[in-house]
Amino acid sequence: MAKRKIEVFTAGCSVCEPVVEMVQSMACESCDVTVYDLAQQCDTKECVSKVKEYNITSLPAVVVNGELLSCCADRGVSREQLEAAGVGSPT
Secondary structure, eight states: OOOEEEEEEEOSSTTTHHHHHHHHHHOOTTEEEEEEETTTOOTTSHHHHHHHHHTOOSSSEEEETTEEOGGGSSOSOOHHHHHHTTTTSOO
C-alpha cells in the first residue's frame, strides 16, 4: 500500500505552527509528512522549487499527494485587491 505524501509549508510563525501540529497529530501510519520551514530555507533549495511547482502564494500551505489543498490556494496578495482597498490612491 502506497503512503499518502503530505507536505506542509510553513514560515515558522505563530499562525503556521498550529497547522503543522494539526497535520502531525492527524497523520496515520499511511501518511508520510514532510514539513518545509521556508524561514529556515532548506539546504537543497528543494522547498523553494516546490513552492513554485505547487504555485503556493501564502503560508501555511498543505499539499497532499502533489495537490495543493483548495483551502490553501488563491489567497496571495494581488495588485487588484490592493487597488480595491485604496492602496496607491489619494484619500
